[in-house]
Amino acid sequence: MSEFDLLLREQAPQVLSALVRHYGHFDLAEEAVQEALLAATQQWPSEGVPDNPRGWLIRVGSRRLTDLLRSESARRRREENAAHLAAPEEFVASGPEIDDPGGRDDTLTLLFLCCHPALSPASQIALTLRAVGGLTTAQIAAAFLVPEATMAQRISRAKRSIKQAGSSFEMPPEAERDERMGAVLHVLYLIFNEGYTASSGTSLHSAELTTEAIRLVRGVRKLLPDDGEVAGLLALMLLTDARRPARTGAEGSLIPLAEQDRSKWNKATIVEGEALVTDALSRSQLGPYQVQAAIAAVHDTAEHADDTDWRQIVALYDVLEQLVDNPMVKLNHAVAVAMAVGPKEGLAVLEPLEADDRMNHRLEAVRAHLLEMSGDTAAARESYLLAARRTTSVPERNYLQSKADRLA
Amino acid sequence: MVPVKYMLLIYSNPESWASLSAEQREGLTTAHETLARELTEQGLLVSAAGLADPITTRTVQVRDDTTTTTDGPYAEAKEHLAGFYLVECDDIDQAIGYAARMPDAEYVAVEVRPVMDASGLEM
Numbered sequence: 001m002s003e004f005d006l007l008l009r010e011q012a013p014q015v016l017s018a019l020v021r022h023y024g025h026f027d028l029a030e031e032a033v034q035e036a037l038l039a040a041t042q043q044w045p046s047e048g049v050p051d052n053p054r055g056w057l058i059r060v061g062s063r064r065l066t067d068l069l070r071s072e073s074a075r076r077r078r079e080e081n082a083a084h085l086a087a088p089e090e091f092v093a094s095g096p097e098i099d100d101p102g103g104r105d106d107t108l109t110l111l112f113l114c115c116h117p118a119l120s121p122a123s124q125i126a127l128t129l130r131a132v133g134g135l136t137t138a139q140i141a142a143a144f145l146v147p148e149a150t151m152a153q154r155i156s157r158a159k160r161s162i163k164q165a166g167s168s169f170e171m172p173p174e175a176e177r178d179e180r181m182g183a184v185l186h187v188l189y190l191i192f193n194e195g196y197t198a199s200s201g202t203s204l205h206s207a208e209l210t211t212e213a214i215r216l217v218r219g220v221r222k223l224l225p226d227d228g229e230v231a232g233l234l235a236l237m238l239l240t241d242a243r244r245p246a247r248t249g250a251e252g253s254l255i256p257l258a259e260q261d262r263s264k265w266n267k268a269t270i271v272e273g274e275a276l277v278t279d280a281l282s283r284s285q286l287g288p289y290q291v292q293a294a295i296a297a298v299h300d301t302a303e304h305a306d307d308t309d310w311r312q313i314v315a316l317y318d319v320l321e322q323l324v325d326n327p328m329v330k331l332n333h334a335v336a337v338a339m340a341v342g343p344k345e346g347l348a349v350l351e352p353l354e355a356d357d358r359m360n361h362r363l364e365a366v367r368a369h370l371l372e373m374s375g376d377t378a379a380a381r382e383s384y385l386l387a388a389r390r391t392t393s394v395p396e397r398n399y400l401q402s403k404a405d406r407l408a
Numbered sequence: 409m410v411p412v413k414y415m416l417l418i419y420s421n422p423e424s425w426a427s428l429s430a431e432q433r434e435g436l437t438t439a440h441e442t443l444a445r446e447l448t449e450q451g452l453l454v455s456a457a458g459l460a461d462p463i464t465t466r467t468v469q470v471r472d473d474t475t476t477t478t479d480g481p482y483a484e485a486k487e488h489l490a491g492f493y494l495v496e497c498d499d500i501d502q503a504i505g506y507a508a509r510m511p512d513a514e515y516v517a518v519e520v521r522p523v524m525d526a527s528g529l530e531m
Contacts, residue, residue: 120498122411123451144411145525146454146496154451197527247530254530365531392412395528 012134015057017106020169027159028068036061115183118165123158124187228284238273239296242266254399258305270300291320310340327358343374361390381407411496413523414503420490424515458491
């Protein structure tokens with residue numbers, strides 16, 4: 001991302017908030033901001049960045065929004081027949097110049113709105129990236145490998161759903177705050193994951209999503225410096241992202257944690273993530289992102305795979321299982337038990353998961369791994385092959401198939 | 409979970425198609441138009457198309473660098489692929505719901521298959 005893009009994207013939520021505070025009409029204001037951002041990318045490179053970029057964007061955006069509101073009200077008057085012809089132009093009273101909110105930061109309010117419970121996760125992600133992240137529809141569509149028209153429809157529908165839910169541009173009531181915050185953090189986590197799991201080379205645009213997710217969480221942390229889970233999520237992202245340079249080999253093949261070249265890990269990022277989670281754990285209420293970050297920190301601070309403190313990891317998974325009911329957590333717990341105690345004990349942890357219908361190919365992949373550890377190569381091979389057939393990920397299938405081949 | 413792409417594969421056979429009344433054929437068209445419009449409006453439709461009759465199929469095979477083409481489909485089955493939808497859904501149940509709304513599911517069958525993607529998690 002260039003410095004220029006960064007400047008624009010940082011302004012996006014501020015400009016949108018200013019417009020919505022003044023005019024209401026989140027849906028049209030969001031449209032207007034995109035057009036203001038586009039105007040900036042066209043004009044600033046040749047004319048230079050204005051002294052007050054935010055003021056410039058607010059001015060251009062509000063002019064565009066006024067146009068949009070005018071045509072909207074004309075359309076409505078046509079629909080409502082001549083009876084309302086004389087209706088005052090309620091929307092377009094131009095009033096005084098819009099104030100730059102200055103010190104006020106409405107990014108959180110905006111995030112709560114974009115991650116509204118009336119929306120599907122896919123819509124929450126798309127709207128957050130556009131309205132808060134300042135990405136264009138084309139960029140979002142490219143990251144998720146869908147046609148731009150499909151993404152455009154998804155975003156307008158998301159805005160319509162928010163309107164129908166009667167949501168206003170205000171912080172959710174105190175009683176709902178925790179739950180809504182959970183949804184916001186989850187959406188940011190999904191954005192990160194979408195970028196992180198993309199293997200290099202095949203999905204160029206997706207890698208940018210991790211950077212974007214980290215940038216957005218940093219923004220939230222500035223507003224809520226004492227929230228342990230915000231810090232935990234940021235730490236988790238940093239400690240995971242630090243391993244990115246080592247996690248894929250040629251043509252996007254996956255390299256398991258134990259075989260990664262740890263000298264490629266980003267040390268500075270690990271130091272930052274570890275400090276964040278240590279601080280959060282010492283002074284905030286415990287939460288799942290903090291525990292996951294703590295687990296990632298144990299991995300990241302082991303010089304060699306053999307130095308990993310698996311007992312510590314098992315203890316952390318015990319805590320995490322008390323906090324969340326997630327099949328992936330249970331699988332990882334089984335792996336940790338196998339590493340700390342032995343494969344038989346790990347397989348015993350897997351047993352009750354057979355009946356869990358939320359399990360996917362990963363159950364079989366973990367079983368394969370533990371069977372291989374236990375020396376039962378024939379059964380391990382069967383499990384690798386079955387897992388390879390069940391996954392919908394090309395790099396995972398190739399990895400699992402190669403594991404099976406090696407046991408043949 | 410992040411949405412997954414599913415391919416809905418519509419199967420047909422010459423007998424079932426021939427046995428449809430004009431009204432049923434019209435119903436089929438209307439049902440697909442409605443479904444495609446709805447999927448488009450929801451921002452879920454990646455692509456969709458109906459395929460020409462299998463009589464128009466050419467099957468291509470390369471053996472020892474020699475390309476041969478034959479008339480008709482490769483698979484020797486009574487049923488043939490008549491069309492597809494590529495959609496993004498939250499989970500397979502949502503995709504199954506759309507498949508069940510196609511009259512083709514009533515006449516022959518619609519297959520729902522997840523699409524492979526390039527993302528993956530190291531283990």
